[in-house]
Amino acid sequence: MLVMILFYAFSAVLIAAALGVITTRNPVYSALCLVLAFFTSACIWILIEAEFLAIVLVLVYVGAVMVLFLFVVMMLDINVEELRSGFTRYAWLGWLTAFVVILELVGVLAARRLGVDATQGTVPVPADYSNTHELGTVLYTQYVYAFELAAVLLLVAIVAAIALTMRRRQGLKVQDISAQVAVRREDRVRLVRIEPEKRP
Amino acid sequence: MQPIFDLLALPVVQTTIWILVVTVSVILAVAFSVLFERKIIGWMQLRKGPNRVGSIFGFWPGVFQAFADVLKLLIKEVVVPAQANKVMFALAPIIALVPALATWAVVPLSPDLVIANIDAGLLYVLALTSTGIYGVIIAGWAANSKYAMLGAMRSAAQMVAYEIAMGFALVGVVMASGSLNLGAIVQQQAGGMLTWNIIWLFPLALVYIISGVAETNRLPFDVAEGESEIVAGFHVEYSGIAFALFFLAEYANMLLISALTAVFFFGGWLSPFDGYLPADNWLARPGFPWLGIKISAFMFFYFWLRATYPRYRYDQIMRLGWKVLIPITLVWIAVEGVMAHFGVGPWRAAG
Numbered sequence: 001m002l003v004m005i006l007f008y009a010f011s012a013v014l015i016a017a018a019l020g021v022i023t024t025r026n027p028v029y030s031a032l033c034l035v036l037a038f039f040t041s042a043c044i045w046i047l048i049e050a051e052f053l054a055i056v057l058v059l060v061y062v063g064a065v066m067v068l069f070l071f072v073v074m075m076l077d078i079n080v081e082e083l084r085s086g087f088t089r090y091a092w093l094g095w096l097t098a099f100v101v102i103l104e105l106v107g108v109l110a111a112r113r114l115g116v117d118a119t120q121g122t123v124p125v126p127a128d129y130s131n132t133h134e135l136g137t138v139l140y141t142q143y144v145y146a147f148e149l150a151a152v153l154l155l156v157a158i159v160a161a162i163a164l165t166m167r168r169r170q171g172l173k174v175q176d177i178s179a180q181v182a183v184r185r186e187d188r189v190r191l192v193r194i195e196p197e198k199r200p
Numbered sequence: 201m202q203p204i205f206d207l208l209a210l211p212v213v214q215t216t217i218w219i220l221v222v223t224v225s226v227i228l229a230v231a232f233s234v235l236f237e238r239k240i241i242g243w244m245q246l247r248k249g250p251n252r253v254g255s256i257f258g259f260w261p262g263v264f265q266a267f268a269d270v271l272k273l274l275i276k277e278v279v280v281p282a283q284a285n286k287v288m289f290a291l292a293p294i295i296a297l298v299p300a301l302a303t304w305a306v307v308p309l310s311p312d313l314v315i316a317n318i319d320a321g322l323l324y325v326l327a328l329t330s331t332g333i334y335g336v337i338i339a340g341w342a343a344n345s346k347y348a349m350l351g352a353m354r355s356a357a358q359m360v361a362y363e364i365a366m367g368f369a370l371v372g373v374v375m376a377s378g379s380l381n382l383g384a385i386v387q388q389q390a391g392g393m394l395t396w397n398i399i400w401l402f403p404l405a406l407v408y409i410i411s412g413v414a415e416t417n418r419l420p421f422d423v424a425e426g427e428s429e430i431v432a433g434f435h436v437e438y439s440g441i442a443f444a445l446f447f448l449a450e451y452a453n454m455l456l457i458s459a460l461t462a463v464f465f466f467g468g469w470l471s472p473f474d475g476y477l478p479a480d481n482w483l484a485r486p487g488f489p490w491l492g493i494k495i496s497a498f499m500f501f502y503f504w505l506r507a508t509y510p511r512y513r514y515d516q517i518m519r520l521g522w523k524v525l526i527p528i529t530l531v532w533i534a535v536e537g538v539m540a541h542f543g544v545g546p547w548r549a550a551g
């Protein structure tokens with residue numbers, strides 16, 4: 001009962017936040033609405049006891065990706081009028097995507113009704129069941145090659161991102177850290193012994 | 201009377217009471233650590249520190265300084281800049297404070313006291329501490345002030361960089377303990393001072409402590425505030441109680457990082473004499489006092505740093521984070537792999 005109430009509450013917030021992402025005029029508000037949407041979907045995942053996925057969603061998307069995203073949005077001088085003209089131009093694409101998603105959802109629900117449900121729904125797991133532990137076991141045994149491949153793919157993406165954005169500008173004044181660290185006292189300060197003047 | 205006792209025995213009610221107890225204790229601890237800090241810095245600079253407000257039977261003059269400060273801030277006006285984004289401006293201090301308090305839910309305070317004993321506790325800590333940055337960014341943006349924006353920018357870049365080093369240091373801790381549950385991480389270090397993680401994971405502990413100082417924007421990494429450069433950084437436009445909330449969040453975060461350092465590397469609530477003295481000796485008994493002592497020691501360390509070192513230059517902070525701390529953690533994780541293979545240190549029992 002409580003779970004149902006919580007589910008509907010989180011869903012309402014999620015839908016409101018998702019609507020906020022595409023309807024607010026201020027891009028910073030859009031980004032913050034997206035953060036809220038991620039957070040509430042993490043809450044919904046916790047309701048079905050997928051705590052690992054929920055926490056990782058917050059950690060990766062809210063904690064890292066959206067921070068950078070928010071920053072770019074705050075820094076850029078975005079022309080809101082131009083964005084709004086695009087809103088109507090690409091509306092058909094949005095409607096099409098929404099239509100396909102709704103079709104898929106109806107398909108899932110219809111499959112359950114017709115008795116060809118492959119997942120058998122979600123069954124409550126015993127209290128000592130650890131989602132995190134099970135995921136780790138599966139990832140590092142059964143799917144270890146796929147997992148490693150994904151990791152290599154990410155590494156390639158990181159290297160590519162650096163290679164694409166790195167350029168050497170001429171006349172850049174950079175400090176040579178090792179030269180700074182290697183400096184000794186003798187290079188900078190000279191102790192001079194000065195004879196005291198004689199009193200007249 | 202009986203119905204009241206029945207009500208108190210409900211798990212929901214008990215958890216709520218513990219949440220209140222922990223939150224109020226953290227806030228009180230913040231009040232006294234502010235005093236502690238001002239006193240220590242005073243002593244280090246051959247001053248007396250605050251000694252005017254209140255005393256207990258003539259001892260400890262100035263002990264109630266923090267309460268006087270809070271009262272002062274409470275009755276001051278909260279000035280909202282005319283060009284500011286009002287909603288976000290009001291929301292930012294709250295967003296900054298909530299993660300700093302909510303993370304305490306998974307910190308094991310004593311062998312049988314932790315508000316939420318969850319298996320993915322360490323991930324929860326990482327996730328919540330990484331959301332703390334939103335308060336800073338939103339505060340900097342909503343105030344519509346150049347200094348605030350600069351402070352928020354610096355703070356965001358710094359926190360993102362040091363979070364990675366922090367996360368990698370914790371990967372090493374997880375490798376040693378084989379669990380993400382903070383209680384289990386403490387349990388695994390049982391057996392006296394020499395089995396604490398600090399011994400085998402010393403470089404990681406160092407990285408974690410340095411990143412913790414950077415993550416809380418404390419000196420010598422406080423470029424986000426940088427009084428001499430950008431006035432007060434991201435909270436330059438905040439006054440009165442709104443400023444007090446940021447202050448509270450900063451100190452709650454320091455307490456939290458101190459507690460987490462104790463849990464991850466210094467055996468949490470374990471006694472340092474455990475295993476050397478007979479088990480029934482009161483000095484060997486685990487409990488909250490040991491954690492309290494360790495937290496206080498790290499808080500002192502924070503204040504000590506503040507009174508000793510000048511501020512880092514911004515580019516050097518970035519260099520330290522990306523080019524020094526992260527490589528150290530990566531190398532030590534590889535070293536841990538070797539240690540685990542040959543079954544030394546924390547892996548002796550398992551290997």
